[in-house]
Amino acid sequence: MSIEVSGLSKQFGSFRALDNISLHIETGELVALLGPSGCGKTTLLRIIAGLETPDSGRVWFAGEDATDVHVRERQVGFVFQHYALFRHMTIFENVAFGLRVKPRSQRPSEDAIKKKVTELLKLVQLDWLADRYPAQLSGGQRQRIALARALAVEPRVLLLDEPFGALDAKVRKELRRWLRRLHDELNVASVFVTHDQEEALEVADRVVLMNAGHIEQVGTPREVWERPASPFVYGFLGGVNQFKGTVSAGVLHADGIVVPAPELADADQPAVAYVRPHELDIEPYRQGGEGLAVRLNHAWLAGPSAYLELMRDGSNEPIEAEIPEGEFHRLDLKEGDALLARPRRARVFPLRAA
Numbered sequence: 001m002s003i004e005v006s007g008l009s010k011q012f013g014s015f016r017a018l019d020n021i022s023l024h025i026e027t028g029e030l031v032a033l034l035g036p037s038g039c040g041k042t043t044l045l046r047i048i049a050g051l052e053t054p055d056s057g058r059v060w061f062a063g064e065d066a067t068d069v070h071v072r073e074r075q076v077g078f079v080f081q082h083y084a085l086f087r088h089m090t091i092f093e094n095v096a097f098g099l100r101v102k103p104r105s106q107r108p109s110e111d112a113i114k115k116k117v118t119e120l121l122k123l124v125q126l127d128w129l130a131d132r133y134p135a136q137l138s139g140g141q142r143q144r145i146a147l148a149r150a151l152a153v154e155p156r157v158l159l160l161d162e163p164f165g166a167l168d169a170k171v172r173k174e175l176r177r178w179l180r181r182l183h184d185e186l187n188v189a190s191v192f193v194t195h196d197q198e199e200a201l202e203v204a205d206r207v208v209l210m211n212a213g214h215i216e217q218v219g220t221p222r223e224v225w226e227r228p229a230s231p232f233v234y235g236f237l238g239g240v241n242q243f244k245g246t247v248s249a250g251v252l253h254a255d256g257i258v259v260p261a262p263e264l265a266d267a268d269q270p271a272v273a274y275v276r277p278h279e280l281d282i283e284p285y286r287q288g289g290e291g292l293a294v295r296l297n298h299a300w301l302a303g304p305s306a307y308l309e310l311m312r313d314g315s316n317e318p319i320e321a322e323i324p325e326g327e328f329h330r331l332d333l334k335e336g337d338a339l340l341a342r343p344r345r346a347r348v349f350p351l352r353a354a
């Protein structure tokens with residue numbers, strides 16, 4: 001079932017948590033709400049769920065206005081970071097809970113409950129744990145049970161708030177792949193909140209980048225990575241170097257760096273070039289060579305890449321470069337070496353927006 005929100009705003013006292021948010025999510029889509037702490041992700045999720053009311057704006061499910069529909073009638077499944085399973089109930093009973101508390105007229109028979117719960121436990125691949133208690137499960141297993149429990153009432157949309165936030169990196173990685181597969185099997189609209197850009201880019205069909213209560217950009221992981229719409233998005237999706245300079249006739253000049261800025265063709269103004277660490281080419285310094293003159297301050301190898309911390313004269317702001325390990329050895333780099341750094345690719349924004 002599709003989800004649409006239009007013109008959503010929410011104020012807490014004098015603080016504007018959401019500012020005119022509009023978004024459409026198709027059935028079958030898995031969408032990540034990504035942004036720094038306090039940007040309004042959870043508030044947006046809670047309004048979609050019906051746990052919070054907006055000051056203005058509407059929420060639509062499958063084209064029907066659901067803004068005033070009670071949370072119980074919205075048929076949403078939730079999973080939260082610390083999803084409290086009932087400690088005194090077995091895993092089976094935890095998953096069955098949502099079915100048992102349905103009004104008598106809608107409650108499935110005992111046989112139907114057993115069938116459904118077994119099916120769900122198989123879906124999350126934990127049917128062998130049915131008779132255990134939550135305390136006897138690992139964190140990752142508990143989150144999978146929380147998901148089975150959310151699915152028991154056949155939700156039309158699935159909302160997940162940092163579902164794997166409390167787990168260690170390896171388990172997180174396994175679970176997010178597993179969530180992706182599960183989502184594809186279920187064919188629901190799913191929205192998950194995360195502040196982990198890697199998680200959003202790996203799992204989601206589309207990423208919604210939020211900042212201070214508004215949406216900065218919505219796009220596929222590839223779109224937001226390759227074409228960040230704003231300096232904020234650039235900075236949020238991984239490390240980035242900034243080179244301040246002046247644009248004239250569609251070209252930015254900054255400290256020996258020259259990059260095309262076709263978006264600012266008419267302007268003659270201060271601007272900043274954003275360059276990711278892996279978009280910098282490095283070579284030994286030579287007089288008159290093209291590029292920014294820098295000195296290698298520190299270098300370290302991690303997996304297939306070498307990371308370089310570069311300093312230019314008269315600045316305390318380090319420049320970060322990432323080059324392939326082979327290139328690092330070929331250049332035979334040593335700390336203190338004089339080098340030239342040249343962007344292969346850059347994106348230029350006017351300085352006032354930076």
Ligand SMILES: Nc1ncnc2c1ncn2[C@@H]1O[C@H](COP(=O)(O)OP(=O)(O)OP(=O)(O)O)[C@@H](O)[C@H]1O
Pocket residue numbers: 012013017035036037038039040041042043044195
């Ligand atoms: N019930 C509330 N009363 C007052 N302020 C609130 C309330 N709920 C949220 N806020 C504020 O609204 C802003 C947005 O909160 P929200 O939980 O949506 O952010 P978030 O992006 O999910 O952050 P995090 O990643 O830290 O969970 C925050 O500044 C928060 O302090």
